[in-house]
Amino acid sequence: MPETILKATNLGIAFGGLRAVHGFAIDIKECELVGLIGPNGAGKTTVFNLFTGVYKPTEGTFYLGGHLMNGKKTHEIVAAGIARTFQNIRLFKKMTVMENVLIAFTKDMKSNLLSSILRLGSFWKEEESIRQKALELLAVFNLQDKADWMAGNLPYGQQRKLEIARALATNAKMLLLDEPAAGMNPTETAELLECINTIRKKFSISILLIEHDMSLVMNICERIVVIDYGEIIAQGLPQEISHDPKVIAAYLGE
Amino acid sequence: MDNQKVRTKKLLVSLVGVGVLMLAVFIFDSLGMMDNYIRGIFIQSCFAIIMVTSLNLVMGYLGQIALGHAGFMAVGAYTSALVTKAIGLAIKAETMAPISPMLQFFIGILCGALAAALFGLIVGIPALRLRGDYLAIITLGFGEIIRVVIQNLPFAGGKGLASGQAGQALIGIMRMNDIYVIMLVTMVCVGIMIAFVRSKFGRAIMAIRDDDIASSSTGLNTTYYKVLTFVFSAFFAGVAGAIYAHRGLGTLQHSDFTFLKSTEYVIMVVLGGMGSMTGAVVAAITLSVLPEALRAFSEYRMLVYSVMLILVMMFRPTGLFGSYEFSLYQLLTKRRKKAVEPEQTAAKGDN
Numbered sequence: 001m002p003e004t005i006l007k008a009t010n011l012g013i014a015f016g017g018l019r020a021v022h023g024f025a026i027d028i029k030e031c032e033l034v035g036l037i038g039p040n041g042a043g044k045t046t047v048f049n050l051f052t053g054v055y056k057p058t059e060g061t062f063y064l065g066g067h068l069m070n071g072k073k074t075h076e077i078v079a080a081g082i083a084r085t086f087q088n089i090r091l092f093k094k095m096t097v098m099e100n101v102l103i104a105f106t107k108d109m110k111s112n113l114l115s116s117i118l119r120l121g122s123f124w125k126e127e128e129s130i131r132q133k134a135l136e137l138l139a140v141f142n143l144q145d146k147a148d149w150m151a152g153n154l155p156y157g158q159q160r161k162l163e164i165a166r167a168l169a170t171n172a173k174m175l176l177l178d179e180p181a182a183g184m185n186p187t188e189t190a191e192l193l194e195c196i197n198t199i200r201k202k203f204s205i206s207i208l209l210i211e212h213d214m215s216l217v218m219n220i221c222e223r224i225v226v227i228d229y230g231e232i233i234a235q236g237l238p239q240e241i242s243h244d245p246k247v248i249a250a251y252l253g254e
Numbered sequence: 255m256d257n258q259k260v261r262t263k264k265l266l267v268s269l270v271g272v273g274v275l276m277l278a279v280f281i282f283d284s285l286g287m288m289d290n291y292i293r294g295i296f297i298q299s300c301f302a303i304i305m306v307t308s309l310n311l312v313m314g315y316l317g318q319i320a321l322g323h324a325g326f327m328a329v330g331a332y333t334s335a336l337v338t339k340a341i342g343l344a345i346k347a348e349t350m351a352p353i354s355p356m357l358q359f360f361i362g363i364l365c366g367a368l369a370a371a372l373f374g375l376i377v378g379i380p381a382l383r384l385r386g387d388y389l390a391i392i393t394l395g396f397g398e399i400i401r402v403v404i405q406n407l408p409f410a411g412g413k414g415l416a417s418g419q420a421g422q423a424l425i426g427i428m429r430m431n432d433i434y435v436i437m438l439v440t441m442v443c444v445g446i447m448i449a450f451v452r453s454k455f456g457r458a459i460m461a462i463r464d465d466d467i468a469s470s471s472t473g474l475n476t477t478y479y480k481v482l483t484f485v486f487s488a489f490f491a492g493v494a495g496a497i498y499a500h501r502g503l504g505t506l507q508h509s510d511f512t513f514l515k516s517t518e519y520v521i522m523v524v525l526g527g528m529g530s531m532t533g534a535v536v537a538a539i540t541l542s543v544l545p546e547a548l549r550a551f552s553e554y555r556m557l558v559y560s561v562m563l564i565l566v567m568m569f570r571p572t573g574l575f576g577s578y579e580f581s582l583y584q585l586l587t588k589r590r591k592k593a594v595e596p597e598q599t600a601a602k603g604d605n
Binding site: 052054073074075078079083084086090091092093094095099102103104106107109111113116117118119123124166167170 | 258261446449450453454455457458460461463464465467468469470471472473474475476482577
């Protein structure tokens with residue numbers, strides 16, 4: 001029985017009188033790839049924002065590897081092991097591809113203000129080792145040749161990949177991907193699919209994925225959770241979901 | 255990343271660069287061309303360089319607008335002046351073993367810088383919860399509060415907070431206008447700030463500038479880095495203030511630190527290029543020397559300022575240097591450098 005990585009029970013948030021998400025429960029095992037789908041405005045990204053500490057849940061709890069994460073700040077949650085990408089790519093556009101990845105290592109770096117300013121041996125050693133690590137990670141995404149490019153100058157598909165690379169560099173156990181295929185052409189989507197499969201195997205990481213591209217979702221997700229109006233309306237295997245009358249109703253209207 | 259050999263080479267080049275610069279000043283000086291007037295401008299350029307580079311950390315690299323930098327300078331100036339004055343009195347009264355003026359000056363600098371850093375912390379923690387225009391206004395407010403409080407402090411030449419009378423100047427401050435010492439202090443300060451920018455700290459604050467939300471989702475404690483940078487920057491404003499206080503006039507007036515002063519430094523940062531240390535240094539020198547060069551029409555100084563700013567903003571919206579950094583090492587090795595990651599060896603071309 002694989003270990004549970006992310007577990008949420010009865011999670012919800014209300015903005016004043018509006019319950020954006022309500023009674024959300026999920027249980028993601030090690031290495032599992034779960035899809036989160038739903039019509040526009042269903043609350044998918046809100047769920048992500050709850051898991052990453054952007055919003056504080058007003059009800060329920062969620063645990064990462066057995067540790068309570070409620071009310072923690074975003075950077076504390078990242079340190080605990082949840083990393084994410086964004087629906088509208090949020091790279092550090094004016095920094096190089098390499099630096100984008102290096103930022104993610106910052107939280108684990110030991111050099112302090114003094115050793116950085118005095119340029120002690122330990123400072124250079126650490127800089128070199130993280131640069132090496134960053135290059136290795138970029139190589140997984142075939143970006144190692146573009147390490148010196150400005151992130152904002154990369155083609156769209158590669159920006160998406162870099163964002164995933166940056167999230168992985170935080171050494172996360174749980175990766176949240178918010179519409180990774182949005183705005184991609186079919187070739188790029190296929191490439192992304194491959195990429196997601198590779199990192200899952202290579203880093204043995206659990207992934208929760210929001211996506212509108214059904215071919216991608218049906219293809220790679222082991223399990224799918226469907227939400228509408230902030231509540232889970234169905235969950236199960238991809239084949240089951242695609243035939244679920246509630247899901248069809250939510251997407252197409254009754 | 256550079257290997258050991260390149261690093262050593264770069265360090266050597268930097269040291270030689272610093273040496274040549276010092277030598278140039280020395281030759282200039284020994285030829286008798288360094289009269290008190292030039293000396294004054296030189297010192298003025300030095301503390302302007304420290305002010306502008308430190309403000310550049312907050313504005314250029316962290317990307318937050320701060321309009322109260324003169325306030326920190328004032329804290330540094332008054333603290334250091336009071337400290338050296340107290341030491342001087344103690345020595346005169348023989349309650350303290352005599353120490354050289356140089357050491358007194360350095361103790362003054364350190365105390366001034368630490369006091370300014372403390373104020374940076376006090377102001378930074380509440381202020382940095384805001385950003386953009388709001389932060390600009392709140393820092394402007396804090397800067398003025400600091401100045402007005404100083405104006406009224408009895409030991410700083412004021413008549414007490416309750417008396418409602420305008421304060422006077424603080425007088426009888428030690429003089430320290432040895433250009434070599436000041437030049438060295440300036441270069442060390444700029445060197446430290448460059449080292450800061452080119453470490454994980456610099457990377458982190460530039461990431462925060464580019465995207466606040468993404469940086470916290472990448473594991474950065476954004477509040478910590480913001481406050482740290484603010485304090486770090488205030489520390490060097492304090493150093494600049496200490497140099498200012500001891501520049502040789504022997505007096506300090508609260509009116510030296512109005513928000514117009516802060517604005518002046520903001521202008522220098524913008525003109526030089528936000529996020530370029532080279533730009534900050536060049537702009538600080540230019541805008542310190544220019545008003546003196548235009549002495550004959552000194553009333554029109556602000557006019558020149560504004561015309562220059564308008565022209566720069568029209569033709570080079572990113573400032574004169576953008577984010578370009580000058581590197582003597584690269585100039586010497588003549589390597590074509592990639593425009594994407596400008597490199598710069600340590601403190602050179604600082605004066």
